[in-house]
Amino acid sequence: MTDIAPLRHFVSGVSELLMTVPNDDAEVSPLVLQAITLQLKRLIEHDDWLPEPFTRPHPQRYRQYLLYADALQRFSVVSFVWGPGQTTPVHDHGVWGLIGMLRGAETSQRWTQGDTFSPVGDATHLLPGDIEWLLPQEGDIHQVSNAFDDRVSISIHVYGANIGAVKRNVFDETGQRKAFISGYDNRFIPNLWDLSDNVVHAQEETAHA
Amino acid sequence: MTDIAPLRHFVSGVSELLMTVPNDDAEVSPLVLQAITLQLKRLIEHDDWLPEPFTRPHPQRYRQYLLYADALQRFSVVSFVWGPGQTTPVHDHGVWGLIGMLRGAETSQRWTQGDTFSPVGDATHLLPGDIEWLLPQEGDIHQVSNAFDDRVSISIHVYGANIGAVKRNVFDETGQRKAFISGYDNRFIPNLWDLSDNVVHAQEETAHA
Numbered sequence: 141m142t143d144i145a146p147l148r149h150f151v152s153g154v155s156e157l158l159m160t161v162p163n164d165d166a167e168v169s170p171l172v173l174q175a176i177t178l179q180l181k182r183l184i185e186h187d188d189w190l191p192e193p194f195t196r197p198h199p200q201r202y203r204q205y206l207l208y209a210d211a212l213q214r215f216s217v218v219s220f221v222w223g224p225g226q227t228t229p230v231h232d233h234g235v236w237g238l239i240g241m242l243r244g245a246e247t248s249q250r251w252t253q254g255d256t257f258s259p260v261g262d263a264t265h266l267l268p269g270d271i272e273w274l275l276p277q278e279g280d281i282h283q284v285s286n287a288f289d290d291r292v293s294i295s296i297h298v299y300g301a302n303i304g305a306v307k308r309n310v311f312d313e314t315g316q317r318k319a320f321i322s323g324y325d326n327r328f329i330p331n332l333w334d335l336s337d338n339v340v341h342a343q344e345e346t347a348h349a
Numbered sequence: 350m351t352d353i354a355p356l357r358h359f360v361s362g363v364s365e366l367l368m369t370v371p372n373d374d375a376e377v378s379p380l381v382l383q384a385i386t387l388q389l390k391r392l393i394e395h396d397d398w399l400p401e402p403f404t405r406p407h408p409q410r411y412r413q414y415l416l417y418a419d420a421l422q423r424f425s426v427v428s429f430v431w432g433p434g435q436t437t438p439v440h441d442h443g444v445w446g447l448i449g450m451l452r453g454a455e456t457s458q459r460w461t462q463g464d465t466f467s468p469v470g471d472a473t474h475l476l477p478g479d480i481e482w483l484l485p486q487e488g489d490i491h492q493v494s495n496a497f498d499d500r501v502s503i504s505i506h507v508y509g510a511n512i513g514a515v516k517r518n519v520f521d522e523t524g525q526r527k528a529f530i531s532g533y534d535n536r537f538i539p540n541l542w543d544l545s546d547n548v549v550h551a552q553e554e555t556a557h558a
């Protein structure tokens with residue numbers, strides 16, 4: 141069984157950071173984002189904590205498993221799982237986002253919007269330990285793909301909202317936008333808060349009950 | 350499938366209340382506790398939101414399923430499930446607690462500690478919708494039992510800490526105390542944060558995958 145402690149430490153750390161941000165501040169400062177990035181870096185440094193149910197690919201579509209959402213919906217942590225060759229539509233986010241590569245590799249291609257809807261710059265290639273920022277004010281339209289056509293890739297995303305409930309956009313090849321709300325693919329999220337020694341025994345009982 | 354919205358509203362409401370409490374205040378004021386009590390009252394008014402995995406009794410022992418814990422461990426929400434005739438040891442809590450009866454009925458017997466270790470007053474009988482307070486400063490040693498010997502009873506508890514990680518005490522018949530940490534019986538907690546329309550479809554896919 142994986143030890144969920146690194147995710148607990150990340151969630152506690154970000155929550156403590158947000159205690160220092162005024163409640164009415166919709167925007168998080170670059171300094172706070174830097175601090176969250178450092179904590180995310182530590183979280184994805186080792187690939188030994190993500191419970192198996194949140195690593196499962198779907199045969200057709202990429203999966204987005206909520207791992208944690210702040211009760212005031214100020215941030216969320218999501219496990220994105222790409223099966224071989226899977227890709228997202230071109231989409232935006234509307235809030236800040238950090239993508240931390242945990243397992244495998246992915247490419248992220250930015251798109252501009254304006255008179256011409258087109259890819260901008262080279263695709264970013266993310267390897268385990270790498271982090272990419274997405275900021276609405278810098279343009280946050282992109283398309284993400286599994287870099288592998290023969291294995292699963294997983295990245296851990298952190299967003300400045302309950303991302304599964306954010307009304308945002310997907311874009312077709314002409315740049316035509318369509319509103320969407322992603323939701324999540326899981327009804328249950330990890331219990332981060334059992335710090336007792338006997339948790340394994342009790343859980344085994346439950347699993348066998 | 351149950352609709353988890355009432356629990357989401359409760360968790361959000363308590364979290365918003367705690368935003369008004371100074372960070373360094375270990376004690377929550379009676380006014381804040383009153384406000385939490387009102388919200389708990391609303392939560393347990395209808396027994397239609399608790400997902401089935403958190404209602405399952407164990408043949409030998411009562412179960413404590415974490416439903417939610419605050420990231421700063423300022424409060425937690427737990428589903429206590431008693432099988433027919435099951436009972437807790439005599440125990441304390443060390444933090445404030447609210448017990449809201451959801452299904453069935455239970456009795457709570459207070460104990461004093463001092464020169465003589467003995468039951469104090471009559472047992473409280475809780476029916477659905479009823480709420481009992483536990484405050485360390487008033488003495489919070491008690492024993493809780495399912496009032497039924499032929500059916501399951503469930504109550505929703507709210508505590509002023511991550512209760513499963515609090516070092517507290519159980520007492521034997523002579524009043525001898527023994528330290529314990531309860532932990533929780535579940536590795537997964539409900540995902541409260543999917544507000545999208547398509548959640549049922551996505552979840553059904555996952556369930557069948």
Ligand SMILES: [Fe+3]
Nearest residue numbers: 231233282284
């Ligand atoms: Fe994205």
Ligand SMILES: [Fe+3]
Nearest residue numbers: 440442491493
């Ligand atoms: Fe108790």
Ligand SMILES: [Mg+2]
Nearest residue numbers: 339342532533
């Ligand atoms: Mg346990």
